[in-house]
Structures are given as structure tokens and as C-alpha cells.
Amino acid sequence: MSEAEAITTTERPERVFDTRLPFELSDELAKRVSDLGLEEAVQSANDHGYGYLHDIVPPEFVERLRATVIRIAQSDPGMGRPSAGSNMLLAKDPVFEEAVLNPSLLTMAEVLCGKGALISQVAASIKPKADQPGDGKGGLHADQNWTPAPFPVHNQLVTFCWACDEYSEAAGSTRVVPDSHLERRHPNAEETASEAGAIHTECPAGSVVFWDGSTWHSGGAPRTIDGERVVVHITYSRLALRPVECYDFLDEDWLEGKPYEMRVLLGREDFLNTPEGGFAHGVKLSRTMDWAKT
Ligand SMILES: O=C(O)CCC(=O)C(=O)O
Numbered sequence: 266m267s268e269a270e271a272i273t274t275t276e277r278p279e280r281v282f283d284t285r286l287p288f289e290l291s292d293e294l295a296k297r298v299s300d301l302g303l304e305e306a307v308q309s310a311n312d313h314g315y316g317y318l319h320d321i322v323p324p325e326f327v328e329r330l331r332a333t334v335i336r337i338a339q340s341d342p343g344m345g346r347p348s349a350g351s352n353m354l355l356a357k358d359p360v361f362e363e364a365v366l367n368p369s370l371l372t373m374a375e376v377l378c379g380k381g382a383l384i385s386q387v388a389a390s391i392k393p394k395a396d397q398p399g400d401g402k403g404g405l406h407a408d409q410n411w412t413p414a415p416f417p418v419h420n421q422l423v424t425f426c427w428a429c430d431e432y433s434e435a436a437g438s439t440r441v442v443p444d445s446h447l448e449r450r451h452p453n454a455e456e457t458a459s460e461a462g463a464i465h466t467e468c469p470a471g472s473v474v475f476w477d478g479s480t481w482h483s484g485g486a487p488r489t490i491d492g493e494r495v496v497v498h499i500t501y502s503r504l505a506l507r508p509v510e511c512y513d514f515l516d517e518d519w520l521e522g523k524p525y526e527m528r529v530l531l532g533r534e535d536f537l538n539t540p541e542g543g544f545a546h547g548v549k550l551s552r553t554m555d556w557a558k559t
């Protein structure tokens with residue numbers, strides 16, 4: 266019986282008392298890692314905080330993924346300017362369902378975020394050739410940006426960047442600071458500005474680059490060659506920290522005349538967990554990052 270079948274039965278699962286340490290995989294998860302050829306990716310995540318997934322889909326899938334992103338972005342100003350990208354993609358085309366359910370992504374998500382990990386974001390970006398000089402530095406960050414430092418021993422979040430085009434320095438690939446996950450904190454202002462120690466990730470079109478929630482990286486590198494860099498960014502997060510009770514059904518009419526604190530308590534004043542996704546909230550986004558550090 267598969268796990269998916271097993272959880273639909275009423276049988277009470279065996280109670281677990283000990284929490285596994287990071288990268289202490291169950292036999293079942295270790296077998297899946299091995300069957301999918303992901304040992305190197307797991308080792309790299311553990312050692313350096315990031316890694317690559319190669320040859321996990323046929324070229325046809327990558328072509329379909331890329332074409333879908335371009336089609337949707339043309340009609341969707343999701344990232345501010347037309348054709349820069351889009352978000353909330355899961356519901357916008359079935360190709361994104363295939364992407365988030367890819368066995369290699371799901372297995373790595375379980376390694377890095379545990380069982381029951383949730384989709385946090387399915388977004389895409391389209392980076393054209395730079396029309397201005399500059400090194401694009403200043404955007405270094407850790408994706409678990411709403412977790413205070415020191416970061417917990419257990420990773421909170423993992424981001425997979427599906428490179429629909431080649432990743433190289435000239436192509437404007439993501440820069441990462443290898444081993445920065447060991448710092449267990451956000452980069453400071455100077456580190457963010459200088460991006461010291463950052464290197465360009467490199468892979469062929471169709472491969473996936475991933476990093477854990479504490480690894481410092483930046484997406485600002487300019488593209489210096491012709492064409493566009495199309496990337497699908499898929500983030501999963503641990504299941505923890507969701508409230509027990511869901512009050513999303515309480516609408517603006519219910520909130521009318523109630524104190525601001527009630528809006529805060531219901532998560533209406535931060536940028537998380539909204540049907541518009543992360544790009545539509547202006548000041549709420551940086552406010553969330555600031556509140557998280559208090
Ligand atoms: O666009 C990129 O190269 C990376 C963007 C980023 O920070 C992310 O996907 O977490």
C-alpha cells in the first residue's frame with residue numbers, strides 16, 4: 266500500500282517520539298533519494314546549502330514550461346511590468362501542477378522541509394539582456410526571510426529555480442554564497458550590498474538549481490547576452506506555524522470598525538498567504554521581514 270493510500274485509511278499511524286536531525290533520512294526517504302539519483306544533491310545541500318537537479322524531466326517538458334511562462338507573462342503584469350514574469354502560477358496552467366509534483370522536487374522538499382511540506386510560491390521571472398551598465402549587486406537575502414535569526418537547526422523553506430534557459434554568468438544566473446547556510450542568519454547591510462563571496466550558479470537549460478532557506482543568494486546579476494532568462498521559482502515550506510483555526514472567511518465587512526490589532530492578528534497586515542501572492546503588497550512585504558526580526 267502506498268503512503269497516499271495508507272493515509273486515507275482510518276488506521277492510527279504509529280506515534281513518533283524522536284525528531285530526526287537534519288539530513289537524518291528514514292530508510293524509505295533514503296531509498297527514494299537513491300532511486301532518483303539525488304545523493305549528490307542531498308550532499309551538496311548539507312555541505313554548501315545549495316545544489317543542482319539534472320535531467321529530471323524530458324526536454325519537451327522544459328519547452329512547454331518556458332512557452333507557458335512567456336504566454337502567461339504577456340497578459341499578466343504580476344511582477345510589475347508586462348512580460349517580467351508572473352506568480353500564483355499553480356492555478357494558471359496544468360504544467361505547473363506537473364512541476365510542483367515532480368518526484369525529485371518533492372523528495373528534496375521532504376529532505377529539506379520534512380513531510381507535509383507546503384507550496385509557498387509558484388512564480389516565474391523573465392530577465393532580458395541588461396540595457397544599463399552595472400553589476401546588479403545589493404539584493405543578497407536568505408529566502409526564510411520571515412524567520413528570525415539565529416535560524417533554527419531545521420531548515421524552514423526550500424526554493425527550486427527551474428532554469429528554462431542556460432544558467433551562466435553571462436546569462437545572469439542566480440548568485441549564491443556557498444556555505445552561507447552555516448551562518449544561520451540574514452546577511453547584514455554590508456554583506457547584502459557587496460555580495461562578497463557570491464558565485465554564479467551554472468547549469469544547462471532544463472536543470473534546476475535549489476537552495477535552502479538560509480543560503481544567501483541574489484537574483485540581480487545582469488544578463489549580458491542576447492535573449493531572455495526564463496526561470497520558474499518554486500518554493501516549499503515546512504507545515505509548522507500555520508494557525509490551528511482558519512479565519513480567512515472573515516471578510517472586510519466583518520473587520521469594518523475593528524481595531525488594527527485585529528487585522529494584524531488575522532494576518533491581514535503582512536504579505537503572507539494571500540490570493541495575490543507575494544508581489545502585490547508593496548510596503549507589507551518589507552514590513553513582514555522587519556516584524557519577523559523582532
Ligand atoms: O532570479 C533569481 O536568480 C533568484 C531569485 C530569488 O531570489 C529566488 O528565487 O529566491
Ligand SMILES: [Fe+2]
Nearest residue numbers: 406407408482
Ligand atoms: Fe530568493
